Amino acid sequence: MVDAVQNPPHRVVIVGGGFGGLYTAKSLSNAAVDVTLIDKRNFHLFQPLLYQIATGNLSPADISSPLRSILSKSKNTKVVLGEVSNIDPEGQKVMMGEVLVPYDTLIVATGAKHSYFGKDDWEEFAPGLKTVEDAIEMRRRIFMAFEAAEKETDPEKRRAWLTFVVVGGGPTGVELAGAIAELAYHTMKEDFRNIDTKETQVLLLEGLDRILPPFAPDLSQEAAASLTKLGVSVQTKTLVTNIEGDIVTLKQGDDFREIAAKTVLWAAGVKASPLGKAIAEATGAECDRAGRVIVEPDLSVKGYSNVFVIGDLANFSHQNGKPLPGVAPVAIQQGEYIAELIKQRIKGRTVKTFNYVDRGSLAIIGHNYAVVDLGFIKLTGFIAWLAWLFVHIYFLIEFNNKLIVMIQWAWNYFTRNRGARLITGKGALQEVIEESNEYYKPTENREVIKV
Amino acid sequence: MVDAVQNPPHRVVIVGGGFGGLYTAKSLSNAAVDVTLIDKRNFHLFQPLLYQIATGNLSPADISSPLRSILSKSKNTKVVLGEVSNIDPEGQKVMMGEVLVPYDTLIVATGAKHSYFGKDDWEEFAPGLKTVEDAIEMRRRIFMAFEAAEKETDPEKRRAWLTFVVVGGGPTGVELAGAIAELAYHTMKEDFRNIDTKETQVLLLEGLDRILPPFAPDLSQEAAASLTKLGVSVQTKTLVTNIEGDIVTLKQGDDFREIAAKTVLWAAGVKASPLGKAIAEATGAECDRAGRVIVEPDLSVKGYSNVFVIGDLANFSHQNGKPLPGVAPVAIQQGEYIAELIKQRIKGRTVKTFNYVDRGSLAIIGHNYAVVDLGFIKLTGFIAWLAWLFVHIYFLIEFNNKLIVMIQWAWNYFTRNRGARLITGKGALQEVIEESNEYYKPTENREVIKV
Numbered sequence: 056m057v058d059a060v061q062n063p064p065h066r067v068v069i070v071g072g073g074f075g076g077l078y079t080a081k082s083l084s085n086a087a088v089d090v091t092l093i094d095k096r097n098f099h100l101f102q103p104l105l106y107q108i109a110t111g112n113l114s115p116a117d118i119s120s121p122l123r124s125i126l127s128k129s130k131n132t133k134v135v136l137g138e139v140s141n142i143d144p145e146g147q148k149v150m151m152g153e154v155l156v157p158y159d160t161l162i163v164a165t166g167a168k169h170s171y172f173g174k175d176d177w178e179e180f181a182p183g184l185k186t187v188e189d190a191i192e193m194r195r196r197i198f199m200a201f202e203a204a205e206k207e208t209d210p211e212k213r214r215a216w217l218t219f220v221v222v223g224g225g226p227t228g229v230e231l232a233g234a235i236a237e238l239a240y241h242t243m244k245e246d247f248r249n250i251d252t253k254e255t256q257v258l259l260l261e262g263l264d265r266i267l268p269p270f271a272p273d274l275s276q277e278a279a280a281s282l283t284k285l286g287v288s289v290q291t292k293t294l295v296t297n298i299e300g301d302i303v304t305l306k307q308g309d310d311f312r313e314i315a316a317k318t319v320l321w322a323a324g325v326k327a328s329p330l331g332k333a334i335a336e337a338t339g340a341e342c343d344r345a346g347r348v349i350v351e352p353d354l355s356v357k358g359y360s361n362v363f364v365i366g367d368l369a370n371f372s373h374q375n376g377k378p379l380p381g382v383a384p385v386a387i388q389q390g391e392y393i394a395e396l397i398k399q400r401i402k403g404r405t406v407k408t409f410n411y412v413d414r415g416s417l418a419i420i421g422h423n424y425a426v427v428d429l430g431f432i433k434l435t436g437f438i439a440w441l442a443w444l445f446v447h448i449y450f451l452i453e454f455n456n457k458l459i460v461m462i463q464w465a466w467n468y469f470t471r472n473r474g475a476r477l478i479t480g481k482g483a484l485q486e487v488i489e490e491s492n493e494y495y496k497p498t499e500n501r502e503v504i505k506v
Numbered sequence: 507m508v509d510a511v512q513n514p515p516h517r518v519v520i521v522g523g524g525f526g527g528l529y530t531a532k533s534l535s536n537a538a539v540d541v542t543l544i545d546k547r548n549f550h551l552f553q554p555l556l557y558q559i560a561t562g563n564l565s566p567a568d569i570s571s572p573l574r575s576i577l578s579k580s581k582n583t584k585v586v587l588g589e590v591s592n593i594d595p596e597g598q599k600v601m602m603g604e605v606l607v608p609y610d611t612l613i614v615a616t617g618a619k620h621s622y623f624g625k626d627d628w629e630e631f632a633p634g635l636k637t638v639e640d641a642i643e644m645r646r647r648i649f650m651a652f653e654a655a656e657k658e659t660d661p662e663k664r665r666a667w668l669t670f671v672v673v674g675g676g677p678t679g680v681e682l683a684g685a686i687a688e689l690a691y692h693t694m695k696e697d698f699r700n701i702d703t704k705e706t707q708v709l710l711l712e713g714l715d716r717i718l719p720p721f722a723p724d725l726s727q728e729a730a731a732s733l734t735k736l737g738v739s740v741q742t743k744t745l746v747t748n749i750e751g752d753i754v755t756l757k758q759g760d761d762f763r764e765i766a767a768k769t770v771l772w773a774a775g776v777k778a779s780p781l782g783k784a785i786a787e788a789t790g791a792e793c794d795r796a797g798r799v800i801v802e803p804d805l806s807v808k809g810y811s812n813v814f815v816i817g818d819l820a821n822f823s824h825q826n827g828k829p830l831p832g833v834a835p836v837a838i839q840q841g842e843y844i845a846e847l848i849k850q851r852i853k854g855r856t857v858k859t860f861n862y863v864d865r866g867s868l869a870i871i872g873h874n875y876a877v878v879d880l881g882f883i884k885l886t887g888f889i890a891w892l893a894w895l896f897v898h899i900y901f902l903i904e905f906n907n908k909l910i911v912m913i914q915w916a917w918n919y920f921t922r923n924r925g926a927r928l929i930t931g932k933g934a935l936q937e938v939i940e941e942s943n944e945y946y947k948p949t950e951n952r953e954v955i956k957v
Contacts, residue, residue: 133699134699202587243574477549477566478548478549
């Protein structure tokens, strides 16, 4: 039995400031423990809205909050900017570069990044969407493609610039494809002089027989119909077999097909952060094929009751044999569970094993249209869109006073204005301009008239 | 005499989408001319608010508008993304890479960038503020400095991290220094655990005997007093003689002094875009020492009545012998003048020479405090701050529906919230983390307590 108030207090180290790590820290803010949150970024990112940066609707700061500012009132919590490379479970320390940070309880929640199923050379041609920098790069490519099409005089090349391929029919892929179609068919339809943006082709590719596999089949169908109406060509049972330069090779049944597309966006697979493998090696725990650490019913790592792995980095399969999906609600509930577990342990009590309560899935398709699957009820269309909006506003506000930002965002949404469609990025800029200069050929070569 | 409606229409080429180029294009939107606006960026940047990005108050998209979207209703106007390297005044063409774009009338408005008076090696240590990328880099350095100070255990090094030197006491320097002081003394005062952000030192250095030289002397004095109250150390008659690593060498009278500062921000000098020199060489016109093209009373280049240079790139000295300052109102009025001149010329008429109407100067010092010099009236304090706010809202709204953004901005301002204080940037990230890992030394090394 340990005293409720210890001196020195129990040291909790949390690695990662995503949903899992942040909710652990927030839930421990009134506990008699000493919390250190380590992240390599100084901000929490609201990842579910990242596609809105990529498509020029929001700015990074709109969906990010400085970790220090979220936790400034948690006087027991210290935020440290750093990257953890490994852990020492025997010595109870995490390794941050050359520095060792001691812990009594450790929570690792460093998430996942996109994965190309071993085809890492595809990344150059088909960027993924996990970080702010990824989103800015996607935004640059999307808007640069329209600029290049405007300058291109060769009809075939112009068509390749106006062809957008989104690989992966999960929520991110669906949201990206819908947003690009809206940009082309609505937002930017008056902005160009040489091209008609309505000639844009948006292809959404999915390997399974329907998009949005986590949803009920009839919702997947409705979503596909709605995307088609928006102008997206939804292609299911379609595998990408190669991406090279601006050619995407598809396999549909036994047929192979090549598509010329200058912009290919990757929303297909994820793999766990490399820290997962390091933890497995250090503790003797097992990883699954995606690199996630297989955790015990209380989210601890086998053999180490004071080391926990949560969120996208964890494979928790104790509920129905299948690992829980890598979504924010899982990470949030796990973070809150761990915080409660630590509080109870300090009092010498135990808690029940972790149990995920699935409150449903939401995905936005386009302007005023979403699909929501709450299990007991299914919603589509405008009412689902309102539900989607409400949930996202609710969670964004929790981090900061983002009400104003959400008003702005709703405003942009209703007016279909996308003010954030900037082409930026220091390194890439000169290249873009040079590339861009090349395409331009004045369409008319009239006589010069002196005034 | 030329017909009012020509076939083909008169071709106006505008190089640069800043205030000068954009107002020329906007003012020509109802004219019977064919307008091509060439810019190397796809957006117009509201430069007077750039310091608010650097200090984490606004996002780039808040003060930028896509050029295409501003000009989408101007059906006679084509926006081209590209960089002009030179002009051929005889052949009436501008050179964009390998491509020649013909014109009947040419307006060049490519502005200026910051200059180190020949000490280009200072740039590495003391970045300037002219582009979105510059502002993101400044933001990274400012917020990274606080993160590094939080981790640093050596008191001397910690002090260098908490010392910010702003070189140049013009409006940008004053605004930067005031904003950093506010961050340290108000916004972030509860965010750190190891450092007290109130130990931050902000130095504002000015070579002349007072800051804000364009203003009346008593306003300069009031501004300096107000900055001092905010926590800024204002040092006039101070020259920077060297910047190397984290040491800034100052000369005050005959004394030399060294200051250890990890963050040095440059707001001192500008030089014209290199296109100025190219135009001078191609036309035989003269440039001043800052590289600005000396223009005729109608803003044309000597010997070429259909080539105009406006904004920060022009040296117009026909009013009181001194060149007009490089500020937005000058560029805007020049753009509007040129548009009117072109419209009248097409009708065979002439216009009077350009005359700049100075409506006054504004500078913001900090929260609720600004100075405004309208000539006939001088304002300071809250009322000046409201005037400053009104003028900036008015001009921002002209470009886009930025009302919501301005509400957000005012909200941030009133609540002293700075949600955009993100450390981002793909290239620099790894370096930052490695650097950051090094500083960290856990302050306590207590016994490990098992739970």
